[in-house]
Amino acid sequence: MSTRSPEVPKASSREWLGLAVLALPCLLYSMDLTVLNLAVPKLSAALQPTGSELLWIVDIYGFVLAGALIPMGVLGDRVGRRRLLMIGAAAFGCASVLAAFAPSVETLIAARALLGLAAATLAPSTLSLLRSMFLDPKQRTFAIGVWIASFSAGGTIGPLVGGVLLQFFWWGSVFLINVPVMMLLLVVGPRLLPEFRNPQAGRPDISSAAFCIVAILTVVYGIKRIAEHGADWAAAASIVAGLLIGVVFLRRQRHLAEPFVDLDLFRRPAFSAALMINIVGFFVAFGSFLLIAQYFQLVIGLSPLAAGLWSAPSGVAFVTGAMLTPRIVNHVRPSRLIAICFVIAAVGFGLLTQTGTEHDLAVVATAYVIFSIGLAPVFTLASDLIVSTAPPERAGAAAGISEMSSELGGALGIALLGSVVTLMYRGTMAGAVVGNLSGGAAEAARGTLAGALSVAEVLHEPLGAVLIHVSRSAFVEAFQAAALASTAIALIAAAATALFLDRRPQRSPDIPAISKETES
Template sequence: MQVTSEQGRAGMASLRDWVALGVIALPCLVYAMDLTVLNLAVPHLSLDLAPSAAQLLWIIDIYGFMVAGTLMLMGTLGDRIGRRRLLMIGAAAFAAASILAAFARTAEELIAARAVLGIAGATLAPSTLSLIRNIFLDQRERTFAIGVWIACFSSGAALGPLVGGIILTYFWWGAVFLAAVPVMIGLLIAGPLLLPEFRDETAGRLDVLSAAQSIIASLSIIYGMKRMAESGFGVEAVAAVALGLGVGTLFVARQKRLADPMIDLALFRTPGFGAALGINVTAMLGAMGIFVFISQYLQLVRGMSPLEAGLWTAPSGVCFALGSMATPWLVRRWRSADVLSAGALIAALGFAVLTQLHPGSSIWVLMTAIVLICLGLAPVGTLTTDFVMRIAPAERAGAASAISETSFEFGGALGIAVLGSLVAASYRLEMVAFSLPDLPGAALTAARATLDGAVIAAGRLPAELAAPLVEAAHAAFMVALDRAAMACVAAALLAFLIARLRLARI
């Protein structure tokens, strides 16, 4: 084990350590922004690169797929080659891939650049979190540092569309990628000066087969869930999930046999470890899933522009950040399980408020729901991540942080898949019930498939036909959104039960 930080001290962080936190937190903000910053640039790059429908889907999705697929590999790799070294390699690759993406001349080039961005991005979360574990030895200070780290991720994802909208107002679509370059260059300069190096000197060589199994299992499950959200439970989606589960089973069996496994399965026998991951999944299921449909509500029901929608959803990032930063103060006065339980109930209330939305609702009904949801779920990331890092051995911190991050990724993918399928099915059933006999067959078919299809079809029809179509589509979507919100209420209550039953005594 190599450590260059001050380990002989009383455990309190120095000024240099807090500056180091800023150095590793800012790239996390950029990494999270890259998950959402592209959303507003899609129409612009579509005109320039003319991608096919399949290529456009991969341009949007490949970044998140590669992050989720390589997280566990990167966490384990950092434990072996050094967390600062992996972070520097990832930052250099992220900057280079951002430049390639910005100046891509074809859809294929942009897909390839986004894939490299995802792999590079996967180095950031486990490397930075495990460095926090090594730098901040005092439990209270570490909890606060993790709160800052979580706040950067949540606010980055929320600020992505807003920042993208501002950039696109003045520059071409490729500029949304260039914003990350100076941040990564700053990390490459300041990192070696401020960040300690840490690696497990006793770790064996990385098992290549385990690494391949983890990537295949993660990518297959994430891809299958995404396909379910788009097309329902088709053969391709079910086969992808089945492949992922099968390879994942082989991966677990192999870890049990290896003397130096890629993932230490003994962590799962620690009381509360599995419960913390379960809360991550249920929390992200609601948070990631529902915000997709909130964006649709703002743009397709209320008629806002993408930038306007981004401005109205930006407070979600602020609420997440404030809640994450306030969590260390809360756990000084109440137990972590109590804070998690109360937060889950507040989030459940926020999801319930969403059921009161209708096309003519005041925007403040939606904002009340967003504030409650974000403040309620904000403590989850800080407390569960802190718990996982606290119980993991220092030499396995990278792998443990990757497991925690992967649970968030799977929760988000599961939320999009489950809620996406629920909304799609509910919308179609509701639209079938409406009588629209005067519509052309093609327009009616498109309108009954998705809300987007209904809005596009209405734009091509005379006003006397468009008005009832839009009214029916809006009503059908609101019913579907109600059902998705109630599913999120159930998920939040499940998180409450896990916290009360599995974490209350820890």
């Protein structure tokens, strides 16, 4: 365990007020990953996106965010962390207004991409500022705990606030909650947050940033094309092109004096293992979040507000699990605890496979709580392992990679599990009652459950009732298959963790001091 000189200064009231300020963008960061899930039914009715377009609307935020996290961290070293945070906050507010009043699917997708790019400035900037503002190790541990809790709180508050707004306003209102918070950050941030930059940081490599983002988005486009149109040459070419761009990106890092991604970190077994744990955990979590939100509203028929209220216990369970992790890890080895918690999560996902088309609200809510409380320690310990196994001079880069893996895993879960549901739903509906509908109505009913319910509203009985029953049954069948896949993935992750992550690495000393500038 590292020791610290008694001369290390304690944080003043300004730093503690600054911590409260930094919690604001972190809340919105995670709220924007969850609040849109509840708006999907209203959004689908208003803009009528296809199944593939709906997936793009939901997960392009996470993909752009994941691709831009490391480049934005490097840019913060160059221009200043507070300055980048202020620029990102302004951009986030403007993109939120654009998303709220988007007149078309294409505009909304573009606005969500801009939101992801702006959000990528928030996590690296806030974490870097915290590490520099709180020099005392105990105070910094508490501050980072608050930082992590703010993300969990955002995920819990998002469905509640979103449910209230959707109960009384149109779907775009869920984006406008970002605007006043970002305006507050822009007003008080320059007064309470000091400026930090690394004077030895090199010039950011724009080509690496572009390669990183393009590689991720190109691969995902291929996956989504398969879900929408089936496997074809265009989808295969897109996936192969994305992988090749990714190889170019990795090779480029080997020849840069200051690479975006230090590949030596991945030669550390514990680092790579923890990174994969983080990706797998977020993969099964976020894919399930979206599907459960749709299940609550479209299958059971809850209002957005009621769906948000029934989602709240899972958020409380997640915060509880994260807060209990430091105490439990004093008695159970991290690798063993991660394996146990993956098994607990698998129990929750397994329970989801028992859902039906109605009267299963308590089953779904209980399953939601179980896998949330199981995954919370997984995320906490994986993040700790990622940062602690990195050498001191690379701790900041490791934190950026940790955030990137979280967002990438979540976005992949939404894309792949969502694609599984889309494929199964379309396959079941293709041979069902939609064959008796007109061309446009049949295509809408085949595309999404929301589309089928919208068509059923204008149909005469008994065809409307039959379409509702068949489409809900098709969605539930696909939902159960996705839950079964999540169960299997969680169990495999538990076994792999128990076998290969057999000891906790020593905590790394603190990162070296960086220059501090206070701007008026």
